[in-house]
Amino acid sequence: MSTLIxxxxxxxxxxxxxVSLIVFMGVEALPGDTATAYLGQSATPESLASLRxxxxxxxxxxxxxxxxxxxxxxxxxxxxxxxxxxxxDLIGNRFRNTLVLATAAAxxxxxxxxxxxVIAGLTRDKWPDVFVSTTSIMGMTLxxxxxxxxxxxxxxxxxxxxxxxxLVPSDVPVLELLPNIVLPIITLTLIMVAHILRLVRTNMIxxxxxxxxxxxxxxxxxxxSMVFKHALPNAMLPxxxxxxxxxxxxxxxxxIIETVFNYPGIGQLMITGITDRDFALVQxxxxxxxxxxxxxxxxxxxxxxxxNPKLRTARGH
Numbered sequence: 001m002s003t004l005i006x007x008x009x010x011x012x013x014x015x016x017x018x019v020s021l022i023v024f025m026g027v028e029a030l031p032g033d034t035a036t037a038y039l040g041q042s043a044t045p046e047s048l049a050s051l052r053x054x055x056x057x058x059x060x061x062x063x064x065x066x067x068x069x070x071x072x073x074x075x076x077x078x079x080x081x082x083x084x085x086x087x088x089d090l091i092g093n094r095f096r097n098t099l100v101l102a103t104a105a106a107x108x109x110x111x112x113x114x115x116x117x118v119i120a121g122l123t124r125d126k127w128p129d130v131f132v133s134t135t136s137i138m139g140m141t142l143x144x145x146x147x148x149x150x151x152x153x154x155x156x157x158x159x160x161x162x163x164x165x166x167l168v169p170s171d172v173p174v175l176e177l178l179p180n181i182v183l184p185i186i187t188l189t190l191i192m193v194a195h196i197l198r199l200v201r202t203n204m205i206x207x208x209x210x211x212x213x214x215x216x217x218x219x220x221x222x223x224x225s226m227v228f229k230h231a232l233p234n235a236m237l238p239x240x241x242x243x244x245x246x247x248x249x250x251x252x253x254x255x256i257i258e259t260v261f262n263y264p265g266i267g268q269l270m271i272t273g274i275t276d277r278d279f280a281l282v283q284x285x286x287x288x289x290x291x292x293x294x295x296x297x298x299x300x301x302x303x304x305x306x307x308n309p310k311l312r313t314a315r316g317h
Contacts, residue, residue, distance in 0.1 A: 005302055012298045016290060020072070023286040024065050027279045055081055055280075068283065077284035082276040087284035091266060093170045095288070098258070098265035100174055101181055102250035105188035110243060113193040117200025118232065124205055132197065139194030148187045148260040155183060170264035184261045188254065192246050199242050203235035237304065244300030248293040 052058050056067065071078055077087035120132040139147070156164035166180040207213060208231055216226050255267030262268075266285055273281035 005305075008298055008301055012294050016294055019290040019294070020069055020287055021065070023283055023290065024068060027282050027286070028061060055079070068280075072287055077287075078280035080273075080278050080281045082273075082278040082281070087281050090269065090281065091284060091288065094264060094266045094269045096174075097170060097177060097263065098251060098254065098267060100177060101184055101188065101254065101258075101263065101265060102247070104178075104181070104185045105192060105250060106247060108185065109189040109192040110196065110246075112189070113196035114200055114236070114239075116193065117197040118204055118227075118235075120197065120201040121204025121208065121235070122227065129201070133201065136194040136197045139190050140198070144187060144191055145256050145260050147190055148183070148257055151183050151187055152260075165262040166264065167262070168264070181261075181263065184254075184257055184263055187257055187261075188250060192250065196239065196242060196246060199239055200235065203238055204231065207231045207235045240303050241297070241300045244296040248289075248296045251289065251292055 056064060059067070068078060075088070077091070079085065080087050080090055083090055116132050116136075120129040123129045152164045155161045162182045163180055164183075166177075166184075168177060168180055213226065213231055216230060221230075251266075254265065255271055257263070258265040258268040259271055266289075270282060270285045272278075273285065
């Protein structure tokens with residue numbers, strides 16, 4: 001087990017190094033010039049040269065990458081050119097806000113998806129299954145911004161129950177932030193439930209039709225005891241990785257949702273950084289999200305090996 005975990009850690013570090021290179025080169029490939037975008041119409045050859053010298057933009061690409069990577073390893077994400085502040089300071093409150101949004105959506109969405117998936121699996125081809133499956137397909141098909149727009153129209157414009165956009169600053173206390181994020185939470189929850197639900201349903205059906213469950217039925221094991229003690233735990237094992245991926249997506253893939261609702265999160269900040277050609281800001285956010293994504297996948301992988309002896313044995317070979 002320790003050898004397998006060690007291999008996963010090494011693979012995670014190598015993956016993170018490759019991702020850092022891709023992030024840096026991807027940001028470098030963005031069209032436009034950072035210095036020109038920052039100075040705008042007031043740019044002169046002298047001011048452009050001074051700004052490039054200040055932020056080290058004149059150095060070769062490989063040197064800038066090594067300097068940036070060295071800073072990241074030390075916890076220094078660089079300085080934002082457009083904001084004239086350390087990137088870490090800009091990300092702080094924004095990351096907290098995204099974490100609040102993602103946590104709220106996960107606490108609601110994951111249990112709901114599991115419950116609905118189990119119900120759909122237990123009532124295969126009956127009306128609860130048909131209703132839940134049809135609804136989940138619609139949730140998976142509709143883009144997030146479309147779902148957000150529909151919710152805004154009905155609950156913010158027509159019914160006036162919730163604000164359409166978030167108007168609080170990024171550093172507002174969490175308790176003041178919560179009343180403004182009901183619609184973003186609902187939007188993310190609907191998207192998340194649709195994906196997890198389908199997997200839980202499929203796993204439940206596969207487990208319920210397996211040989212050992214059929215044998216348990218023949219031995220007279222009570223139905224609900226069989227479901228909760230045998231079928232459900234085995235159906236949940238393959239879901240661990242999907243839940244981890246969903247949590248990573250919630251933290252890093254909510255840029256469009258945050259933009260629609262004007263939510264002061266890390267996704268919206270990245271969109272702003274791309275618009276301003278603020279390379280240090282974009283790179284800093286991207287590498288943080290990459291670390292989270294890889295860490296969550298590593299945790300899910302390790303949990304799968306610990307909880308599933310068959311999987312652990314197979315991977316050991």
